[in-house]
Amino acid sequence: MHAVTLSLLLAGLLLIAALAAYAWHLWRRVWARQQAQEEARQERQERLGGDLNILASSLLDEQLPLIEGAIRIKVLLDNYDRDLSNDSRCQVFHLLFEATTDVPTHAAWKALDKEQRRRFEKRFNELELQHKAAARTAARWLLDDGLKRTQPNA
Incomplete structure (x- = not known):
């Protein structure tokens, strides 16, 4: 009976060790996925920030029509940083966006008389x-x- 108990105890310990190793493996995958998601989020933020820089500069240089630029800036700001988008200094972009929501775009614009x-x-x-x-x-x-x-680290 002593040998059976020892065998069961050893089997239980091996099972616990195997489950612990598997749990560790799964946690490592979760951590790797979280890190990849954070890196993707940071890359997205950098890309949106760069796009906003280009649009704001183009609007100032009058290389971009004011209405189009304001609409694009508003949409990107909403995706970049909600607090920044809602800053009182950016409300003109929201105002112009709202004032033009009924304007058809793309093919619908071309179809207008x-x-x-x-x-x-x-x-x-x-x-x-x-x-x-x-x-x-x-x-x-x-x-x-x-x-x-x-900006991160700024």
């Missing part, structure tokens, strides 16, 4: 006259301060 396009373009011009200075100020702030304070 000339009169409908002119009405939208007239509204774009009015919005640009009304908000150009604020949009440029917001873009300058993003480049000078806003994006720098949200």
Whole structure:
């Protein structure tokens, strides 16, 4: 009976050791996956930050139409940093985005007749006259301060 008990104890210890090794293996996979996800998140943030820099610079250099630039900046800001997007200095981007939500895009824009396009373009011009200075100020702030304070290790 002593040999049977010793054998069962040894088998139990081997089973516990095997399960512990398997659990360790699974935890290592979890940690590796978490690290890969964090690296992907950081790369995404860097890419979005770079895209925001390009858009803000292009808006300031007038290489990008104001309305289009404001819409793109707003969407990227929402994905980059919700707090930064909601900063009062960025509200002009939200305002222009909301003011143009009913404007058709892509194929739907091409399908509009000339009169409908002119009405939208007239509204774009009015919005640009009304908000150009604020949009440029917001873009300058993003480049000078806003994006720098949200960058990792900055």
